[in-house]
Amino acid sequence: MALSRKEREEFLAEAHVAALAVDAGEGRAPLTVPIWYQYEPGGDIWVMTGLDTRKNRLIQAAGRFSLMIDRLDPTIRYVSVEGPVTDTSPATLDDLREISARYLPAEKVDGYVDFASKSHGEQVIIRMRPERWVSSDLGTV
Numbered sequence: 233m234a235l236s237r238k239e240r241e242e243f244l245a246e247a248h249v250a251a252l253a254v255d256a257g258e259g260r261a262p263l264t265v266p267i268w269y270q271y272e273p274g275g276d277i278w279v280m281t282g283l284d285t286r287k288n289r290l291i292q293a294a295g296r297f298s299l300m301i302d303r304l305d306p307t308i309r310y311v312s313v314e315g316p317v318t319d320t321s322p323a324t325l326d327d328l329r330e331i332s333a334r335y336l337p338a339e340k341v342d343g344y345v346d347f348a349s350k351s352h353g354e355q356v357i358i359r360m361r362p363e364r365w366v367s368s369d370l371g372t373v
Contacts, residue, residue, distance in 0.1 A: 235367040240311045241273035243301070243367070247334045250299040252279065254290045263290055268331050269299060276359045277313065280323050280331055283354040291317060291358055299360075308370040315363035323355035 235243065250269050253262040265287060271277045277299065281288050291297050295317055302310035328348055332341045 233369055233371075235309070235311065235369055238273075239369075240365055240367040241271075243309060243311050244271050244277070244313065244362075245273055248301040248303060249335075250279075250301045252287070252297055252299055254287065254297040255294040256290055257293075263287060267299075268335050270331055270334060276318055276361050277315075278357050278359045280327060280355050280357055282352060283322075283356050288320075288356060288358070292320065297358075297360060307372055310368060312366040313360075313362045313364070315361045317358055318361045319357075319359040321357050323357045325349060327357055328355065 249266050251264055252267040252269075253264045256263040263286065267279050267281070269277055269279045279299075281291075296315060297317070298312060298314040300310065300312040302308075325345065329341065329345050332344050332348070336344055
């Protein structure tokens with residue numbers, strides 16, 4: 233059964249690892265990679281990635297990307313969302329801390345932020361406006 237707008241936005245706002253997909257060019261399947269994301273109902277989705285990554289170059293060339301988020305418990309549920317890039321800007325330490333705190337236990341955040349800021353190179357925030365949604369809750373099949 234398809235999810236209501238409220239249900240899919242609430243599900244997307246939970247901390248799930250997404251599968252990001254973006255056009256990889258003629259003769260190639262889409263690039264599909266796991267990624268952390270941030271979302272608040274009604275707003276844009278944002279992801280953080282390296283400035284010089286293939287992922288960033290492909291997103292900038294395509295001008296849009298998709299995220300697919302799923303879970304198996306307590307019910308089998310997924311949300312897929314696709315839309316245009318609305319902004320790309322340099323990531324800050326506050327952005328890194330925010331997204332890290334969404335996924336990591338509180339006691340791990342400072343260590344991860346220190347590690348990532350020193351070793352991941354220049355990062356960017358890419359914002360996407362959700363435009364097309366596909367969602368379902370298959371229950372406890």
